[in-house]
Amino acid sequence: MTVQRIRTASAQDSGGVAAAVSLRGVVKRFGGFTAVDGLDLEVPAGSCLGLLGPNGAGKSTTMKMLTAQALADEGTITVLGFSVPRESKRARAAMGVVPQQDNLDEELTARENLEIFAHLYRVPRRSRRQAVDDALALAHLTERQLVKVDDLSGGMRRRLLIARGLVHRPALVLLDEPTVGLDPQVRAELWGLIDGLRAGGTTVLMSTHYIEEAERLADECALMSHGRVIAQGSPARLVAEHAGKLVVEHYGPPDRLLDVERVAHGAGLPTRRTGPSVSVLKAETIPPSVDEELGPDGVRRAASLEDVFVVLTGERVE
Numbered sequence: 001m002t003v004q005r006i007r008t009a010s011a012q013d014s015g016g017v018a019a020a021v022s023l024r025g026v027v028k029r030f031g032g033f034t035a036v037d038g039l040d041l042e043v044p045a046g047s048c049l050g051l052l053g054p055n056g057a058g059k060s061t062t063m064k065m066l067t068a069q070a071l072a073d074e075g076t077i078t079v080l081g082f083s084v085p086r087e088s089k090r091a092r093a094a095m096g097v098v099p100q101q102d103n104l105d106e107e108l109t110a111r112e113n114l115e116i117f118a119h120l121y122r123v124p125r126r127s128r129r130q131a132v133d134d135a136l137a138l139a140h141l142t143e144r145q146l147v148k149v150d151d152l153s154g155g156m157r158r159r160l161l162i163a164r165g166l167v168h169r170p171a172l173v174l175l176d177e178p179t180v181g182l183d184p185q186v187r188a189e190l191w192g193l194i195d196g197l198r199a200g201g202t203t204v205l206m207s208t209h210y211i212e213e214a215e216r217l218a219d220e221c222a223l224m225s226h227g228r229v230i231a232q233g234s235p236a237r238l239v240a241e242h243a244g245k246l247v248v249e250h251y252g253p254p255d256r257l258l259d260v261e262r263v264a265h266g267a268g269l270p271t272r273r274t275g276p277s278v279s280v281l282k283a284e285t286i287p288p289s290v291d292e293e294l295g296p297d298g299v300r301r302a303a304s305l306e307d308v309f310v311v312l313t314g315e316r317v318e
């Protein structure tokens with residue numbers, strides 16, 4: 001029986017589903033700077049939540065507070081029913097943590113790295129070999145288990161890092177920017193791995209600033225900006241709410257773009273800049289007279305989570 005099942009009675013409830021992670025009014029300051037500013041967030045058990053936000057939004061700090069690597073100045077944090085930081089040892093034993101920075105032991109083989117963590121996480125001696133075999137298989141590293149980490153490719157190292165966080169079969173796994181800096185093919189490979197975890201019932205909390213990553217993997221996205229969640233919901237719901245169904249992109253010289261923005265804003269329509277173009281969101285609601293004023297040169301496309309991200313955070317996308 002997982003810790004999650006044992007402790008759900010004391011977990012906060014969200015819409016009938018027990019929360020694996022709950023943060024209420026959490027504040028974290030670094031000197032005079034407030035990195036996390038009254039954060040409320042719940043991750044329903046068994047779901048994958050993507051914590052999405054631009055660099056510096058407070059995602060990593062939030063992840064660190066869940067493991068008590070950073071201590072909140074205000075608010076309450078519950079992880080798998082354990083109060084953090086008071087019960088952080090027990091919470092940490094029940095969750096898997098995959099850090100942003102690769103901190104594998106390069107002198108050891110892939111298998112040895114997993115064995116050490118199986119020991120640290122107190123996987124019983126009799127099931128340790130199987131646990132390591134399973135983690136290697138999950139990360140498609142069985143063939144490479146005897147290779148020193150130093151000789152593994154970047155993608156293999158990242159898969160090993162994830163496998164290491166899963167060796168004790170945690171009910172919850174925290175992934176901090178799991179595919180940052182990896183090429184698209186390796187990223188896609190890792191997405192398959194993460195998707196498999198969620199399909200197997202593991203709760204996943206993943207921070208990312210790649211919109212496509214959140215869109216593909218997350219049941220729900222929480223969009224963070226300046227230390228707060230500014231919007232939360234399924235990717236489809238966020239798009240419908242903030243960008244509508246259709247977007248019309250207008251290209252042209254700076255004066256023309258300013259003109260498009262003026263007309264759209266006059267009609268109460270949100271816009272976003274994309275390099276040499278302005279996109280008018282919620283285009284399906286444009287009244288005919290405004291449509292005429294905007295001109296016929298617009299290119300229509302479906303609204304996306306990227307539109308939501310840019311409009312709500314005012315940031316560019318990587």
Ligand SMILES: Nc1ncnc2c1ncn2[C@@H]1O[C@H](COP(=O)(O)OP(=O)(O)OP(=O)(O)O)[C@@H](O)[C@H]1O
Pocket residue numbers: 030033035053054055056057058059060061062209
């Ligand atoms: N130990 C620290 N001391 C001072 N400031 C910090 C510290 N850790 C984080 N910060 C600041 O807090 C803010 C939030 O940082 P955080 O790393 O949580 O953001 P993030 O959303 O994870 O961004 P990134 O994707 O760049 O890691 C940033 O402005 C960062 O400079």
